[in-house]
Amino acid sequence: MNVVISGYYGFGNLGDEALLAGLIPVLQTAGHQVSVLSGDPSLTAHSHGLLGSHRLWGLPGALKRCDAVISGGGGLLQDKTSRRSLDYYLAVITLARRLGKRVVVYGQSVGPLSPAGERKVAKALKGLPVAVRDDSSRQLLAALGIAAELVADAALLLTPPQATLDLDGPVLLIPRGGYPTITDGLLALARSLHAAGRSLATMAFQERVDGPEVARLRAALPIEVWQADSPQAALLLMAKAGYVVSARLHGLILAALLGKGLSGIVYDPKVAAFLDELGAPAHTLPLAPDRLAAEVQAGEMPDLSQLNALKARAASGAAWLQQALSS
Structure with missing residues (x-):
């Protein structure tokens, strides 16, 4: 077909x-x-x-x-x-x-x-x-x-690279273009983490949209800028992270696939829905940087059983799709 x-x-x-x-x-x-x-x-x-x-x-x-x-x-x-x-x-x-x-x-x-x-x-x-x-x-x-x-997000069908749980790796901050208030909160979080001795990284999930927010973070304090041109490249980079704070839905999904601790920033119902199903911390706007910093330092982890349930639902969704195409 x-x-x-x-x-x-x-x-x-x-x-x-x-x-x-x-x-x-x-x-x-x-x-x-x-x-x-x-x-x-x-x-x-x-x-x-x-x-x-x-x-x-x-x-x-x-x-x-x-x-x-x-x-x-x-x-x-x-x-x-x-x-x-x-x-x-x-x-x-x-x-x-x-x-x-x-x-x-x-x-x-x-x-x-x-x-x-x-x-x-x-x-x-x-x-x-x-x-x-x-x-x-x-x-x-x-x-x-x-x-x-x-069903579940099809990105959950991806096979991630092996990733070690390195809590001392860089804290990866993933902004969302068009929402400067998110970047304001990430800047406050970044300053707090930098003062506490944590290394930082950031990346754009869509360069033309998120790039200006990444530039704001880079201009404000020492932070690595990671660049990926494919989901596979993003997974390889994110495997180095010690924790992920993301406004992008798929920043959270890829972090979960890699077994990383994560906190999500809710700008859209789809982000809230995923975080709820994952049992992971969700932050609405305006952000509370102190609460976020505490989660990062504690290494808050998603619920593994709920992640496995989502992955199983993605697999059953793939089977549903095959049936829908053939019936």
């Missing part, structure tokens, strides 16, 4: 590329031919070794050639950041259905949605096999009359 994946791919976002890296082997192992709708098809081809079609002008041809479309994973079905973004992802679903293609919505978070967005999502997803990565999304869809399977 020729399967096209629709998501936020080819934009240099390590989190979304981690989703894709977890999803591709699931499909290829089952014998499917995989292609991706991408913002940069050449980058997708280089990073993942498969065909990419431009998500706009390559869309009609990609849909005509394929047998099935997977919408996901990621936080695609929301209109908080952009109404046009939601309209795009729903248009892909609607066009694929009109062309008679099998469509599966997989591994997504849903919301926040405006009332108009809720109506659009309910209409576009009606009658489709849908799987979401957190229970709050499942509840939101249920309220809209859409039944959904509960």
Whole structure:
């Protein structure tokens, strides 16, 4: 089967590329031919070794050639950041259905949605096999009359490198572009940790978005800047960390895969949902740097049993996806 994946791919976002890296082997192992709708098809081809079609002008041809479309994973079905973004992802679903293609919505978070967005999502997803990565999304869809399977983030399917638990390694701070108040809190935390003798590192999960916040941290105090151009490279770097404080969802997911202590900064419901399921510390804005510093110094660890449950749910989600494609 020729399967096209629709998501936020080819934009240099390590989190979304981690989703894709977890999803591709699931499909290829089952014998499917995989292609991706991408913002940069050449980058997708280089990073993942498969065909990419431009998500706009390559869309009609990609849909005509394929047998099935997977919408996901990621936080695609929301209109908080952009109404046009939601309209795009729903248009892909609607066009694929009109062309008679099998469509599966997989591994997504849903919301926040405006009332108009809720109506659009309910209409576009009606009658489709849908799987979401957190229970709050499942509840939101249920309220809209859409039944959904509960799976987990596809990045949890990745195999991490061996990582030692070095509590004295650098404290890795992962900001989120567009939220300067997060960086304000990270700066206060960094100064406290630096005064206590801890080494520090930071990295951008999407350079064009997070880069300015990384630059603020680097300009304020001694801090290593780690740079990764793939999820695998990010995992190798993060394996050196002694603790991870992240506003980026996939900074937290990769840290959990590596068995690192972590604290999360909640700027979006998807981050809150993951931290809740992991049993890990969650911080809302404005941040309390003293509380964060205490967690770092104590080496707060996620609940291993809950992490294993999430990984098992990701694996069962992969099996659900295969069934949804074949039924």
